[in-house]
Amino acid sequence: MINSLGTQPYVILIDDSNDDGRLDLAVTFVNQSSVGMIIDYGNGSFATPIVVHTGLNPSSIVIADLNNDKRRDLAVVNANNNIVSIYFGDGNNSFIEQTTFSTELNPRWIATADFNNDQHSDLTITNYNSNSMRVFIAAGSGSFEAYETLNTSSGPNSIAIGDFNSDNNVGLFFGNLSGTFDPQVTFTIGSSSDSVAITDTNRDGHLDFAVINRGNNLLQVFLGYGNKSFSSPSSFEMGLNPFSIAVGDFNRDGQSDLAIINTGSSNVGIVLSKC
Numbered sequence: 170m171i172n173s174l175g176t177q178p179y180v181i182l183i184d185d186s187n188d189d190g191r192l193d194l195a196v197t198f199v200n201q202s203s204v205g206m207i208i209d210y211g212n213g214s215f216a217t218p219i220v221v222h223t224g225l226n227p228s229s230i231v232i233a234d235l236n237n238d239k240r241r242d243l244a245v246v247n248a249n250n251n252i253v254s255i256y257f258g259d260g261n262n263s264f265i266e267q268t269t270f271s272t273e274l275n276p277r278w279i280a281t282a283d284f285n286n287d288q289h290s291d292l293t294i295t296n297y298n299s300n301s302m303r304v305f306i307a308a309g310s311g312s313f314e315a316y317e318t319l320n321t322s323s324g325p326n327s328i329a330i331g332d333f334n335s336d337n338n339v340g341l342f343f344g345n346l347s348g349t350f351d352p353q354v355t356f357t358i359g360s361s362s363d364s365v366a367i368t369d370t371n372r373d374g375h376l377d378f379a380v381i382n383r384g385n386n387l388l389q390v391f392l393g394y395g396n397k398s399f400s401s402p403s404s405f406e407m408g409l410n411p412f413s414i415a416v417g418d419f420n421r422d423g424q425s426d427l428a429i430i431n432t433g434s435s436n437v438g439i440v441l442s443k444c
Contacts, residue, residue: 178205180364181430181437183417184232186241187262192417194428194437197227197245204230204245206262213420221256221264225249229278233290236311246276246294253279253294255311270305270313274298282330284316291316295325302328331367331376356399358382358389364413368425370442381411381429388414388429409433 182195186206194207194215202225205218224247235242236257243256243264251272256264273296284291289307296303302321305313361384370377375395379388380402386409389402413430420426424442431438 178430178432178435178437179227180229180413181415181428182230182232183415183428184241186232186243186258188241188260192419194415195230195232195243196430196437197223197230199226199228202227204243206264208262209419219262221245223247224252224254224269228276231279231281231292233281235290235307237289237309242311244279244281244292246272246279248275248277248297251276253292257311267311272296273301273303273318277326278328280328280330293328293330295321295328297324297326300325326362327364329365329367329378331378356391358402361385366414366416366427368416370425372424379414379416379427381407381414383410383412383432386411408438 179197179199183192185191186193191209191211193209196205202223204221204223204227206221207218208216223245226247226249227245228248229246231244232241234240235255240258240260242258245254247254251274252269253272254266255268257267258264272294275296275298276294277297278295280293281290283289284304285306289309291307292305292313294303300321300323302319302325303315304317306316307313358380362380362382364381365378367376367378370390371392375393377390377392379390381388386407388405388407391402392400408431410433411429412432415428416425418426419439420441426442427440429438
């Protein structure tokens, strides 16, 4: 358990932010307009958060090389400003804001992948009040161009990316190499489902997805069959008001572990896989 966090942690991301081969954490704090970068010491302990100041209500973050300089950068969705801020990294845990671009109303979540197969990291963002998801294609220099807007169900909150149908394309609305997407597929889940994560939970070579249900304090896991179909969910009891989930191999045993933000207790719970 990581307890040295600020108040009201909102979203957690797992990535090697400083290219030292260890998985670090990044946590948004909505009422402090900041992101905390938490460096992994490699022995099961973590450093005190390094603070990056953001816009109003930073609701989601991604870490990727956004300007092709071989260093990890940071993109932050600021829900109250309707903007995305891009912070270029120096490879040593420092990030400097370089540019912003506008989104639709109340952007909630951001994810990154190479949607058009040009070797650049593109972005996609859910817009809660607009009932849409917009894809931004990267120019390769840290700038982005709005490419396609996809209509979603009411109030899209979280998004995750994976090749669910084993066609080597991005499976998000089931993608095509041209950067276009098929119609969405929906699943019935629990109440107040705020976050989704993708991993191969049972190590069968097919991607599964896990959903946090804050309304009933549950984690639901849907096992994928590799053909756009999934099992009925398995449910697991969580702590009070779980909100955000992320996946990483924290103990280097080759299995996917989970990190979960508990908003009520202002901490991060680490759940090690026993699969």
